[in-house]
């Protein structure tokens with residue numbers, strides 16, 4: 300479904316992606332992991348056309364995405380930091396996004412699920428971080444798309460909202476969707492991920508199941524298995 304071939308991206312002298320190759324098949328939950336600054340968001344933004352690679356190919360459903368935009372109709376994206384217009388109310392923003400995207404939307408169910416009814420007429424600039432993140436989640440999941448990209452979706456969520464988010468992700472997977480998720484919360488990876496994609500030094504350092512990672516690192520604890528991957532590389 301998605302293929303990155305020999306992808307390079309530098310910001311000035313800083314090389315972030317250094318000949319990265321990765322293919323992701325359709326269906327399932329893929330956790331994109333790596334230390335801070337390893338290039339997870341950059342990789343996602345290359346796929347979205349928000350960062351232009353210096354070199355390499357990116358294909359979505361066997362077609363190059365470079366200089367294209369139509370493919371974006373088939374994906375939903377939750378950004379790591381949502382810069383909402385502070386003077387709009389929650390419902391104004393939801394309606395604005397609905398108008399921009401002429402697709403069927405199911406926001407009512409999500410508003411109820413995350414208990415946002417009482418916030419609909421509040422200005423986005425006055426919301427708490429966690430409530431803003433719930434709005435971010437509603438905007439991401441209200442449309443039906445084959446690919447869902449979630450950049451740190453759990454930030455600021457309380458335990459109940461976190462449970463609802465995890466259920467939502469599982470439901471999308473059950474409906475055959477492909478979900479890419481970046482997170483530093485290993486319990487989320489443990490519960491959700493079918494495959495781990497681990498970025499280090501601008502390349503994919505490991506790709507496989509949690510079981511395979513535990514076996515390779517000879518460590519039964521996911522957090523320690525990941526730490527083991529990093530320390531072996533720098534040993």
Ligand SMILES: Nc1ncnc2c1ncn2[C@@H]1O[C@H](COP(=O)(O)OP(=O)(O)OP(=O)(O)O)[C@@H](O)[C@H]1O
Nearest residue numbers: 310313315333334335336337338339340341342379
């Ligand atoms: N527009 C930009 N201009 C300059 N440097 C950038 C830009 N975007 C990202 N970087 C740098 O590229 C590197 C990779 O950043 P990126 O946000 O992709 O990392 P990440 O793996 O998502 O990190 P984190 O886990 O902290 O979210 C960092 O050193 C970052 O400072």
